[in-house]
Amino acid sequence: xxxxxxxxxxxxxxxxxxxxxxxxxxxxxxxLESMKMEIPIAAEAxxxxxxxxxxEGDFVNEGDVIATIE
Numbered sequence: 295x296x297x298x299x300x301x302x303x304x305x306x307x308x309x310x311x312x313x314x315x316x317x318x319x320x321x322x323x324x325x326l327e328s329m330k331m332e333i334p335i336a337a338e339a340x341x342x343x344x345x346x347x348x349x350e351g352d353f354v355n356e357g358d359v360i361a362t363i364e
Contacts, residue, residue: 296339298361300354304328309350311361315343323361324348339363 304326311323322334323343341363348360 296363
C-alpha cells in the first residue's frame with residue numbers, strides 16, 4: 295500500500311479523485327493552496343484510491359497522509 299503525502303503545509307483546495315477510483319503514477323490527487331499558490335499533489339504509484347484522509351478546506355502539514363493507494 296502506498297501513501298500520498300503533502301509536500302508542504304497548506305489548505306486542501308480541491309480533491310480531484312474519489313475513493314475507489316483508479317489512478318496512474320503522476321496523476322494529481324489533490325491540489326493544495328499555500329501562500330496564494332496552487333500546488334498539485336500527485337500519486338507516486340498507480341493503483342486504486344483506498345481512502346481519502348482529507349476533505350476540501352482541511353489544513354495539512356508537510357508529510358501528512360492525504361490518501362492511501364492499493
